[in-house]
Amino acid sequence: MTIAVVSTVVFAGVAWLAVTSTPGWERVRFSFFDGDTLVAAWPRVVEGLWLNVRVLVVAALGVAVLATILSALRTLRGPVFFPVRALVRGYTDLFRGLPLIIVLYLVGFGVPGLGLGIPRLPAEFWGTIALILTYSAYVSEVVRAGIDAVHPSQRLAARSLGLSHAKTLRLVVFPQAIRKVTPALMNDFVSMQKDVGLISVLGAVDAVRAAQIETATAANFTPYVLAGLLFVLLALPTLWLTDALSARLRRREQAGSVV
Template identity: 70%
Template sequence: MSTTGIDARPPSSIELDRRAFRRQQTTRSTLIAIVSTVVFAVAAWIFVINTPGWSRVQQTFLNWDVAVAAFPRVIEGFWLNVRVLIYSVIGVGIVSLVLATVRTLRGPIWFPLRALAAGYTDLFRGIPLIIVLYLVGYGIPGLGVFPRMPAEFWGTIALVTVYSAYVSEVFRAGIEAVHPSQRLAARSLGLSYSQSMRRVILPQAVRKVTPALMNDFVALQKDVGLISVLGAVDAVRAAQIETAAYFNFTPYVVAGLLFFLLALPMIRFTDWYTARVRRREQMGSIV
């Protein structure tokens, strides 16, 4: 017997009233949020511009002429940050996956590798990034073993070294969050350990930890600016040069805005994806 007629029935008047009420509440909440935000922003702006030192701060940090003059050099250095970010993301993804996989290996024969991976993650999660930048950027070239490389190369190595320790733990948490029955089912189908890990476990693990990975990516977007301590003329170093030239801090504000604009799309996408995952996991539980 076909249920098309039942499925095609229009919603009841009670359901229509509920939908109308929800739309009304959503519209009301949106309007209240907009009005309260505008009021707060106007109040904050009035407070700031009426402070005694506002004119001096405006001239020192928000000078439009200096911003226009410094922008070409700052944006040129910013593209270096973008290149370092791209290479760092690729390197972190590869190294962290290897570390996470090694730490999930079973059997006593793999204990030395597990201990080495655990020591690596403990060490580089405990050392500040700026110290690792100095150690890698000045210590390794000082050995005289490697050919002369630009500062951004060693900065990328330091970023990959530190962030791989953090991201590998995120991947490991995702792998261990996959139910053991998934692994057993894959092995019962004849898949080897590596095949079951690649085709069954890792896809589920990555899906579980995607919001955390996105947050680490946002943090990495900001920390690429630290390669300036090695002498690389990136956006931060270029802003420092322009600040010294104009005796004005506005170039730093320009560099900060560029980093903000780089991170903003990923921040918004991370919030959207996290909310989407939460709604999917809580589907049917919200009254």
């Protein structure tokens, strides 16, 4: 442990000296790591980050509901349900293929432009809808993979006990499927934590747009660095939880094995 700590400190020190000894370091330090600019931008960027957090919470709940419905529809068997399965497959293929920023433009500017009599809604609303549409496609496929990973005997046993298809999914299949794909779901959540900053393209004054405004005011890129660090701090707990869950599942799978 001591050797690891010492080697890490030495490596960090060498890297720091290598960067700070470059000819352009002072110019870069002033442009990206200016303390006064950071302090001045802090209130507005933090206020914008709070908008990102609110959008993230609502989008995560929406993705959980819609992705569960989509994955359940993909499990329907029989020719009569082929149109439903085809529709869900088309949805997931479409939104997994479209870049999120294009979905944001289509939803944020296209839907209000249809003139459907929808009242004027804030940019963060349309950004949340775009996030839900995109990430539901990814998460539904992850959940479907977890469903497929559950042994068919579990489903057959539940049906033999008289459970309906819906109850079999809800009580037997889904709990096991979610446990199997929890690390993958957490990674998708981390990815959405970063992508929630893209709602700024619709005009929402989140952390990224607030940093852009402060950068234009101060002619300094430090607010962008501040916004990036805040997003990292927001993601760290989820990253640590993902690693802990992955390690726990690995220990459970390897319990009793001989290497």
